[in-house]
Amino acid sequence: SQKIEQNSEALNIQEGKTATLTCNYTNYSPAYLQWYRQDPGRGPVFLLLIRENEKEKRKERLKVTFDTTLKQSLFHITASQPADSATYLCASADRGSTLGRLYFGRGTQLTVWP
């Protein structure tokens, strides 16, 4: 069955450093990957999407990469700030699956300390 995994449940880094979160997938070939941010008690909020034919996507301090050989996406936050502390979710859909249906990873809780 399709599987999308975020191996780290938690990541703690110091303010100003780059946070790198990992998302791995198995048993399918995503046409794209999405990343969401979720704050405690709130719904996830979309951040970035990267398609299978894109190696890298950037948005302000955020960068996402997609490596179809490693079956992995990396999500980077540069110059991290305490306000970046949240849970980050990756999500994807198999190109052969029902369009628009996403499978979510369990999330990585990021804490940025001053």
Add this chain to the structure above:
Amino acid sequence: DADVTQTPRNRITKTGKRIMLECSQTKGHDRMYWYRQDPGLGLRLIYYSFDVKDINKGEISDGYSVSRQAQAKFSLSLESAIPNQTALYFCATSDTGGAGGWYNEQFFGPGTRLTVL
């Protein structure tokens, strides 16, 4: 005003009771989804609807039912609630058109925290 709203925001009920969670959206999206989120398990899809006449089961539909009353409204019912249905429930929407096509992101409501005693 929020684009995706959910009512109630919190609910405590007893085993065996019937519960309805409601979701409304003003984004004009055709696609709507219901997820539940449990600690350590992430978001799991319960039901989804791609238009008013379309209802599909997700990964964990047993014990749940849905109704798509209009493009803007999608309700989730627990016919006879049980304690392991205690969770955070999210409604989400997505568009079918636009430049992103079917890649379009999902927009989530604020969630309903349901406790079944």
